[in-house]
Amino acid sequence: MGTKDGNGRGTVAVVGAGVVGAATALALASEGYLVTVFDHGEVGAGTSSGNAGGIVTGAVTPTATPGVIRSIPSYMLDPNGAAVLRPAYLFQAIPWLVRFVEAGRPKRVSSIAKALQPLVSHAMEAHLTLADLSQARGLIQPVGWLKVYGSEAGFSGNALERELMTRHGVNFSILNAGEVADLEPRLSKNAYTCGLFQPDSGFVNYPLALTHAYFEAARERRAQHVQESVLEVRPAQGGISIRTDRTMRLFDSVVVAAGAWSKRFATQIGDRVSLDTERGYHLSFALTADQLLRRPVCFPENNCVLSPMHDGISLVSGDELAGLNAPPDYRRIRALAPFARTVLPELTGQTIQREWMGYRPSTPDSLPVIGRSPRCRNVYYAFGHGHLGLTLSAITAKLIAGIVSERPEPFDINPYRINRF
Ligand SMILES: Cc1cc2nc3c(=O)[nH]c(=O)nc-3n(C[C@H](O)[C@H](O)[C@H](O)COP(=O)(O)OP(=O)(O)OC[C@H]3O[C@@H](n4cnc5c(N)ncnc54)[C@H](O)[C@@H]3O)c2cc1C
Numbered sequence: 001m002g003t004k005d006g007n008g009r010g011t012v013a014v015v016g017a018g019v020v021g022a023a024t025a026l027a028l029a030s031e032g033y034l035v036t037v038f039d040h041g042e043v044g045a046g047t048s049s050g051n052a053g054g055i056v057t058g059a060v061t062p063t064a065t066p067g068v069i070r071s072i073p074s075y076m077l078d079p080n081g082a083a084v085l086r087p088a089y090l091f092q093a094i095p096w097l098v099r100f101v102e103a104g105r106p107k108r109v110s111s112i113a114k115a116l117q118p119l120v121s122h123a124m125e126a127h128l129t130l131a132d133l134s135q136a137r138g139l140i141q142p143v144g145w146l147k148v149y150g151s152e153a154g155f156s157g158n159a160l161e162r163e164l165m166t167r168h169g170v171n172f173s174i175l176n177a178g179e180v181a182d183l184e185p186r187l188s189k190n191a192y193t194c195g196l197f198q199p200d201s202g203f204v205n206y207p208l209a210l211t212h213a214y215f216e217a218a219r220e221r222r223a224q225h226v227q228e229s230v231l232e233v234r235p236a237q238g239g240i241s242i243r244t245d246r247t248m249r250l251f252d253s254v255v256v257a258a259g260a261w262s263k264r265f266a267t268q269i270g271d272r273v274s275l276d277t278e279r280g281y282h283l284s285f286a287l288t289a290d291q292l293l294r295r296p297v298c299f300p301e302n303n304c305v306l307s308p309m310h311d312g313i314s315l316v317s318g319d320e321l322a323g324l325n326a327p328p329d330y331r332r333i334r335a336l337a338p339f340a341r342t343v344l345p346e347l348t349g350q351t352i353q354r355e356w357m358g359y360r361p362s363t364p365d366s367l368p369v370i371g372r373s374p375r376c377r378n379v380y381y382a383f384g385h386g387h388l389g390l391t392l393s394a395i396t397a398k399l400i401a402g403i404v405s406e407r408p409e410p411f412d413i414n415p416y417r418i419n420r421f
Pocket residue numbers: 015016017018019020021038039040041042044045046047048049050051052053054055056228229230231257258259260261279280281282316317357358359360361382383384385386387388389390391392
């Protein structure tokens with residue numbers, strides 16, 4: 001049964017123990033809610049464990065931008081392009097792709113950037129609040145986010161991004177080759193002619209440890225992890241019922257934070273949403289004695305990032321539309337390994353210790369779904385963070401805790417409502 005505790009706070013189920021679910025559990029538990037997190041897997045072990053670690057506070061540019069429609073054919077024809085669409089998945093991807101193209105219209109890009117701004121600009125502060133509750137400040141490094149460009153043409157390609165960052169007050173600077181070398185001396189000087197640096201961004205070199213820290217702090221505040229697979233979320237008399245592969249329980253409220261698997265629960269509640277997965281890959285080079293990079297370095301012309309994770313350098317890439325069930329295809333990320341060794345010559349000879357794939361939970365407009373279900377007051381949504389789930393997890397948690405507690409929102413959350421689709 002959904003029971004109120006001594007503080008008069010209710011019981012809340014959180015479906016999904018990724019970084020969004022764990023952060024949300026902590027935000028709610030710290031306010032006195034009795035939280036139960038359902039995940040059939042270990043806490044944080046899925047997509048949230050293998051990302052590039054960026055808390056990218058200047059990420060106001062959506063994935064779909066004007067002209068994206070011209071790129072779609074290359075998704076199927078160019079195996080090394082910005083994104084890959086598996087032909088077998090084309091038919092299923094069409095509705096999402098149509099909305100994706102629509103989201104790339106200039107007017108929509110402007111409004112999406114405006115909606116991303118308050119989320120990303122509050123992201124770091126929200127993480128630090130949760131990190132203070134979980135003694136995890138040391139896991140968040142204030143080292144900024146660096147993009148480097150090999151050519152003038154490549155740099156010109158980010159004109160829209162610079163324009164949107166300027167419009168939304170993002171702190172960034174354009175670096176000449178010498179300034180890039182000062183930041184990252186081990187990068188080959190042939191790898192870039194200039195760079196773009198966002199100094200206010202943060203970096204988590206062990207994302208799984210951050211998710212664990214958030215969840216452990218929630219556990220200290222009475223939250224529990226129930227390792228069961230959720231089959232159904234339904235309104236019921238006296239609350240919301242959660243049916244798993246083993247049990248049925250009643251809660252006062254439910255937060256759906258199941259990443260790329262969230263759509264099914266929204267559908268059960270009667271809310272329509274456009275959610276697909278942009279699968280992403282990494283290769284991990286074995287740890288060298290020296291730290292080769294100080295921060296993630298993004299190579300936009302090659303659609304990849306090199307990130308100095310706790311256990312070695314990760315080569316991170318891939319936007320693959322192939323759904324939730326197709327087996328991984330590591331050919332594209334493997335094809336980038338020689339590039340990684342060229343730009344970071346000390347990787348030459350290093351063995352690859354891991355290949356990994358994760359499921360970005362992606363909406364076509366690059367905005368997450370955050371808020372109360374219009375169909376059912378006690379169901380809340382916290383998913384669809386796409387490329388920015390680590391970045392936006394803590395601010396999402398803060399917003400959800402505020403909505404559950406019926407506090408006024410710190411900024412307009414209307415753009416994140418589920419019924420925009
Ligand atoms: C290659 C790559 C690089 C990335 N780099 C960055 C980056 O640098 N910065 C950034 O901000 N973001 C990055 N991201 C995005 C980020 O990792 C994701 O947006 C984020 O991890 C999503 O978190 P989540 O908690 O919503 O989902 P998940 O981590 O997927 O967690 C969802 C959980 O729900 C559980 N679940 C699903 N269905 C059920 C069910 N029926 N019952 C019980 N449990 C269920 C799953 O087991 C899972 O644990 C990257 C992603 C990838 C793939």
